[in-house]
Amino acid sequence: MDLSRTRIVLRDRPLVDVLDLALRFLVHHGGAYTKAVAIVLPPFILVTEIVARLGGAIAAWVFAIFAATFAGAPFTVLASRLVFEDDVRVRAAIGAAVHATWRLFVLRLVTFFAGAIGLVLFMFPGVWFLASALFVVEVSVLEQAKTMAAISRSDRIFRRGSGEALLALFLLFLFHIGAVLVADMGGRTIVSALLESRAPQSIWEDGWSTFGLLGFWLFVPYLATARFLVYLDIRTRSEGWDIQTRFAALAARTADDARSAA
16 A cells, blocks of 8 residues: 555544545545445345345345455455555456455454354453454455454454444444434335335334345445544554655655656
8 A cells, every 4th residue: 555645634533533534435436436336236235135035034134244244345445445546446446355255255254253152152252352353354455464364463453442443343333233224214215105106024024124135235335434444543543654654755755856857
């Protein structure tokens, strides 16, 4: 990542500002994100719908939660490149994420089952583990760390900003649930009120709904972007990226001036 070419200012930000920045970042780069959504999300939406119809609500949500890592990885790479690069190609960002699929799969198996066991048996240790593994996708895909190294590296980043990471995990979890419920309610309202047709099943009836699943997946780009920006924020405060950025930019300008003078 080229710190001299950041599209956002790397500085210490409150978590609320980081989450707001993620939303504005998505809007500003709406074209790139729309293209990525059109390529990445349809297969996940389709498969989740099939799983729900064949296996029921529990199977559908377990699959969605497990697979969200793979759907979010291309948006993590895309957000990173939009921040640090001038010429960003959506397909190249998606390709970089796909290239890391096997590494992410092993990582997801470890974190998913370890987190689930921790939540069922011990609750708080489970939450703590999930928070400490919050940045494993960023570390694995962007820093290209292997499984245990990614978990260890994510834990170190988490410990530098544990309060912010825990709060980010909690808020993003709530927002994700909210997106599911709003999509379910809004979609059914549109069908029944505007289209004057019979609304499909509510999420409260069978534990899942087509609109609820759609809301889950459409939230993934924001989730990945917000988590990446929290990762950047913690690294900025703990590793002084703002200082690195200034010196890198100064060095780049000095080199340009030298070439111009020559």
